[in-house]
Amino acid sequence: MSARGAAASPLAAAAGAPPLRIRRFNPEGFGFPRPAVPVRPWLRTDQLRRSAQAPGQALADAGRVVLPFAMGRYALQAALRASGVGPGTRVLAPAYHCRSMIDGALALGAEVAFYRVTPSLGVDLDHLQQLAAQRGRPVRAVIAAHSFGFGQSLQALLAWCAAQDVRLVEDCSHVLMHPAVPTGLGLAGDFGIASPNKFFPVEDGGLLWHQPQLAVQPADRSPSPLAELRGAWRTLQRARQGQAPAMPAAAPAALGHRPAATDALAAGDSESVCATPSDHFDEALARSRGQAGARWLAAHVDAPAMAAQRRRRYQQWLQAARQWPEVEALYPALPDAVVPYMVPLFLRSRVAERFEALKYARVPVGRWDDMAVSDCPVAGRYRLSLVHLPCHQAIDDTQMDWLLQAATHAMARLG
Numbered sequence: 001m002s003a004r005g006a007a008a009s010p011l012a013a014a015a016g017a018p019p020l021r022i023r024r025f026n027p028e029g030f031g032f033p034r035p036a037v038p039v040r041p042w043l044r045t046d047q048l049r050r051s052a053q054a055p056g057q058a059l060a061d062a063g064r065v066v067l068p069f070a071m072g073r074y075a076l077q078a079a080l081r082a083s084g085v086g087p088g089t090r091v092l093a094p095a096y097h098c099r100s101m102i103d104g105a106l107a108l109g110a111e112v113a114f115y116r117v118t119p120s121l122g123v124d125l126d127h128l129q130q131l132a133a134q135r136g137r138p139v140r141a142v143i144a145a146h147s148f149g150f151g152q153s154l155q156a157l158l159a160w161c162a163a164q165d166v167r168l169v170e171d172c173s174h175v176l177m178h179p180a181v182p183t184g185l186g187l188a189g190d191f192g193i194a195s196p197n198k199f200f201p202v203e204d205g206g207l208l209w210h211q212p213q214l215a216v217q218p219a220d221r222s223p224s225p226l227a228e229l230r231g232a233w234r235t236l237q238r239a240r241q242g243q244a245p246a247m248p249a250a251a252p253a254a255l256g257h258r259p260a261a262t263d264a265l266a267a268g269d270s271e272s273v274c275a276t277p278s279d280h281f282d283e284a285l286a287r288s289r290g291q292a293g294a295r296w297l298a299a300h301v302d303a304p305a306m307a308a309q310r311r312r313r314y315q316q317w318l319q320a321a322r323q324w325p326e327v328e329a330l331y332p333a334l335p336d337a338v339v340p341y342m343v344p345l346f347l348r349s350r351v352a353e354r355f356e357a358l359k360y361a362r363v364p365v366g367r368w369d370d371m372a373v374s375d376c377p378v379a380g381r382y383r384l385s386l387v388h389l390p391c392h393q394a395i396d397d398t399q400m401d402w403l404l405q406a407a408t409h410a411m412a413r414l415g
Ligand SMILES: Cc1ncc(COP(=O)(O)O)c(C=O)c1O
Pocket: 071, 072, 073, 074, 076, 098, 100, 101, 145, 171, 173, 174, 194, 195, 196, 197, 205, 206
């Protein structure tokens, strides 16, 4: 373990990471209208409470060292660096991923190899072991995510990592971390990371926690007063946007024109080769602790009420989607401890048409369509056909009714 902890310089990093093939869906040219409701939660004062509880408190109580970062991606990078990841090393990441899950490894100059995932997005441990056994750069870390807030058992992976002297980074970016809402997740890995900006009405925020015997370089820069003010301003702007009665009377029919498909790629898709982080990774923020205002706000959100509301919205989407032809919930049951981040739905056929119909209907639908190419059949299928719908706590009943109707209308037309 002697090489662990060596920090990579940006130049070494640029030379270090072998290129990946990235396949990306480009929405330009489709003319998709703006979603009727913001995809991320906005501030609602009726969802705040007087007493404060920091999201990471339960982790600190469980003996972990908890550190603030500006975003989950920078927390992830710090965890990888502390695992000894740098030029000449390898990180194993899930084949179904968003770019911010691999940006940190690329920024450190490491090779990223993709292990296959199961249809429910669990780790295919056999494939992971095969990958690790391949000759090449030594594996220093494995990233495993609890996708959409649905926990996966990490016991077998943890045992394998311990036997191989490989660090496990438990990616809890889709998990609500809060002492008042125990999910049972976050304490399996050597490191854990979270992305409070996905659950709380804030502009930034990332968390890293680790076992106390491990050495981690904390983020040591605080945002300037101007950056704090800008963050507060954006929070208020987003709240105004979310509360504005902007629902159109009816969902518009298809508006745009689909660019032509090529032989190899679906319409809108392009492929590139890249060895550097995406444009959404800002090295200048990597050492930032994130906004103090955002931490204050997150600590004052009524987390149990948030969890209950997210669960309720999830069930409403499930019930509606049961009537939609050729659409299947990835997680048709909602176990008691789960606080969903989004609602993942699988489009079984006419994928492009169904996705576009939702987009033109102004439903805030997303998917991970900007992803490295791998040999994982599940990731290959899900990249375009697994869509994510929001179930966050700021959506009010009127907005939810509208969303359900708009989506149902769009889906029913495509039998
Ligand atoms: C699974 C997963 N991990 C990590 C991240 C990075 O989190 P952040 O956006 O806070 O940088 C994301 C963000 O989308 C994610 O979905």
